[in-house]
Amino acid sequence: MINKVVKNVEEALDGVASGMEFMLGGFGLCGIPENCISELVKREVSDLTCISNNAGVDDFGLGQLLQKHQIKKMISSYVGENDEFERQMLSGELEVDLIPQGTLAERCRATGAGIPAFFTPAGYGTEVAEGKETRDFNGKMHVLEHAFNPEFAFVKAWKGDTAGNLIFKGTARNFNPMMAMAGKITVAEVEELVEVGELDPNQIHTPGIFVQRIFQGKDYEKRIEQRTVTPKS
Amino acid sequence: MLTKQQIAQRIAQELQDKWYVNLGIGIPTLVANYIPEGIDVEFQSENGLLGMGPFPIEGTEDADMINAGKQTVTILEGGSLFDSAMSFAMIRGQHVQLTVLGAMEVAQNGDIANWKIPGRMVKGMGGAMDLVASADNIIVAMMHTNKRGESKILKECSLPLTGVGCVKKIVTNLAVLDVRDNSFYLLERAPGVSVEEIQQATEGSLIVEGEIPEMQF
Numbered sequence: 001m002i003n004k005v006v007k008n009v010e011e012a013l014d015g016v017a018s019g020m021e022f023m024l025g026g027f028g029l030c031g032i033p034e035n036c037i038s039e040l041v042k043r044e045v046s047d048l049t050c051i052s053n054n055a056g057v058d059d060f061g062l063g064q065l066l067q068k069h070q071i072k073k074m075i076s077s078y079v080g081e082n083d084e085f086e087r088q089m090l091s092g093e094l095e096v097d098l099i100p101q102g103t104l105a106e107r108c109r110a111t112g113a114g115i116p117a118f119f120t121p122a123g124y125g126t127e128v129a130e131g132k133e134t135r136d137f138n139g140k141m142h143v144l145e146h147a148f149n150p151e152f153a154f155v156k157a158w159k160g161d162t163a164g165n166l167i168f169k170g171t172a173r174n175f176n177p178m179m180a181m182a183g184k185i186t187v188a189e190v191e192e193l194v195e196v197g198e199l200d201p202n203q204i205h206t207p208g209i210f211v212q213r214i215f216q217g218k219d220y221e222k223r224i225e226q227r228t229v230t231p232k233s
Numbered sequence: 234m235l236t237k238q239q240i241a242q243r244i245a246q247e248l249q250d251k252w253y254v255n256l257g258i259g260i261p262t263l264v265a266n267y268i269p270e271g272i273d274v275e276f277q278s279e280n281g282l283l284g285m286g287p288f289p290i291e292g293t294e295d296a297d298m299i300n301a302g303k304q305t306v307t308i309l310e311g312g313s314l315f316d317s318a319m320s321f322a323m324i325r326g327q328h329v330q331l332t333v334l335g336a337m338e339v340a341q342n343g344d345i346a347n348w349k350i351p352g353r354m355v356k357g358m359g360g361a362m363d364l365v366a367s368a369d370n371i372i373v374a375m376m377h378t379n380k381r382g383e384s385k386i387l388k389e390c391s392l393p394l395t396g397v398g399c400v401k402k403i404v405t406n407l408a409v410l411d412v413r414d415n416s417f418y419l420l421e422r423a424p425g426v427s428v429e430e431i432q433q434a435t436e437g438s439l440i441v442e443g444e445i446p447e448m449q450f
Contacts, residue, residue, distance in 0.1 A: 027280040027317070028303035030296065053317070080356035081303070089355050096355075101279065102321030102363030109318040120325065121366040125344075125397030128362060158297075170297035170314060171281050177316045205316075222296035225303040229291040 001196045004164035004214045009039045012187045012213045016152060018045045023108065023153040023179040024052040024062065028081070028225050031172030032061050035189045035217045036154040041065060049073040051148055053104060053175055055085045060223055069093070075148075077101035081225065100128060103145050105178055111147040112181025112210065119144055153183025156217070157206070160190035161199050164208030173205065180206045189217035235406045235423045235448075240374050242267040243448055244333055244404050247372060248274050255279060255324065255364060257334030258302040260374040264333055275312075277329055279360040281320050284312025301360065321360070325367045332368040334361060336375045336400075338390045341437035343400045343412050345373065346392035358395060365396030377405035377434045384436035386410070386417060407431050409448065416440045421448045 006012045013036065026032030037056075040048075041064050048071050055074055056063035065071050066084050073095035079085045088094035099107075100122040110118055119142035123129050133144040155176040158169035166188055168176055180186050188206075193216040235243065241263035248254065248268060255277045256262050265276060265287075276285040278300040285300060286307035294305040308314070323329055338346040345365055348358040365371060378384055386403070403410040408431045409421040416438045419431060424447050432439055 028299065030280070030299050030303070076357060078357035078359035086355050090352070098355075098357040100358055100362035100366075101317065101360040102325060105317035105321050120363075122325070122363040124366060126362065126394045128358075168316075170295060170308075171278070171299050172297040173314060173316050174281050175317050178318050224294065224296050224305060225299070226305065227294060228288045228304040228306070229294055230288045232291050 001163040002208070003162050004208060004211055005162050005193070006213045006215050008215055009035045009189070012036065012189070012215045013039050013043065015185065016040070016043065016045055019047045020045070020151045021049040021149065022051065023148070023150045023182055024050060025155040025174065025176035025179045026061070027053050027171065027174035029056065029061050029223050031156050031168065031174050031176055032056070033154040033156040033187075033189050034220055036187060037061060037064060040070070041068060044068070044070070046070045047072040049075065051075040051108070051150060053077050053101060055079045055082045057081050057225065058084050060221070066094070073097065075099065075104070077104050105175060107145055107148055108175060108178035108182050111149070112178065115147060117144055117146045148182060150182060151184050153179045153186040155180045155186065155188050157188055157190045159192045159194060159199060160188055160214050161194050161196050161208070162214070163196050164188065164211030164214050165199055165204045166190070166206035166211065167199060167203055168205050177206050180210045183212070185212045186210055187212070188214045190214060191217060191220060234426060238263055239450070240404050240406060242450060243409065244372055244374055245269060247402070248272055248331070252330040253277055253283070253328065254331045254333065255329050257332075257361070259335045261333040261335060262302065277320070277323060278306070279317075279320050279324065279364075281315050281317060282306070282308060282312065283315070284309045286312070321363050324360070324363055327367060327369055329368065331370045331372065332364045333372045333374055334364065336373045336385070338385050338387055338392055339373055339375070339400050339403055339412070340387050340390045341412065341417055342415050343398040344390050345395050345400050346390040347395050349393045351393065361395050365399045368399070371400055371402070373400050373403045375403065375405055377407040377431075384434055386435045386437050388437045407434055418442070419445050421446055423448055
């Protein structure tokens with residue numbers, strides 16, 4: 001088996017530089033690559049383009065990079081939980097490309113699957129479709145959307161093995177599998193790194209072929225954004 | 234006039250057996266509390282969950298199990314988990330029979346606006362544009378008027394659109410409306426609300442045919 005293990009997050013982010021385009025997995029704060037984000041903050045790389053469904057909250061997730069003005073452009077579908085984001089966007093400090101969530105997911109998938117562009121009905125007739133080619137298929141209008149071209153993809157998995165095979169847990173899967181496919185260099189941080197043979201091949205979500213570097217993550221906070229519960233009766 | 238809970242309760246009457254349903258954030262989420270007896274439906278959450286259950290019992294919440302509103306939830310027996318591309322394949326591929334979502338404005342041609350107020354509110358469309366562009370059956374849950382009393386049921390939307398010509402039915406605090414033939418058709422009144430009150434609160438073309446019954450709960 002080809003060994004993908006790197007020692008730590010410092011080694012995993014080798015080659016990361018200002019001005020690059022990144023993909024970062026997660027939905028809200030669920031399944032975000034916490035260790036990689038902290039390391040990006042520490043390295044003070046700037047002028048980044050970040051493709052991620054959300055932008056974290058003010059003091060956690062991608063919000064930490066926003067606070068330090070390291071992000072030049074965000075490509076997301078929903079950014080409602082982040083006041084600093086809204087402030088930077090409205091003041092023009094931050095470039096923002098808001099795109100429909102399904103289109104974002106499919107553009108990530110297309111990037112890794114060798115599909116340069118595809119047609120989707122989402123956004124037809126709205127400002128999302130402005131300047132884009134549209135076409136009628138079976139009596140319904142569609143918009144042409146393109147793949148991305150990220151230098152790095154940072155994903156977070158529950159378990160991974162030394163060959164880079166990944167298993168996600170619960171709804172922390174979200175964008176991680178498609179982004180893992182899409183990076184020129186895909187970095188996977190995992191809660192539990194195991195030897196090859198320990199994961200059931202039938203249960204692998206992301207085959208190791210898509211992962212260039214994997215490391216054992218640490219100190220996961222896994223913050224809950226909206227704690228909603230049914231009271232004990 | 235209906236409360237938000239009653240709007241959800243009225244929408245729940247539209248559910249049919251064996252439907253997969255996507256509920257948006259806000260009033261639509263409440264629909265899950267009023268599933269009619271004898272009806273089996275499964276709720277799809279676009280962040281990658283089918284068979285969504287109620288909020289977890291205090292102390293059992295799991296950061297890795299949330300809904301599209303980022304709230305902690307549970308998964309029912311027989312549920313499944315998947316990635317975002319597969320989730321939107323279910324939506325775009327019309328495997329989900331009903332979408333319920335909120336709106337800031339709806340126009341009589343079925344246009345909907347619910348994601349952006351230029352220069353003021355910048356949150357993003359999330360999955361709403363994919364949902365409205367593909368769903369066969371969309372019900373909008375909303376208040377008939379805004380806080381200043383101005384109609385949100387319009388001839389034309391003034392806000393940036395989420396989708397064009399896609400809304401088929403609206404349940405507001407005042408009425409149930411069908412959207413077709415470039416008009417709103419008044420189907421039912423909220424208990425105690427007159428046709429005249431609904432007409433006054435509706436800017437778009439409102440068609441009233443015969444006696445309009447009160448909603449039944």
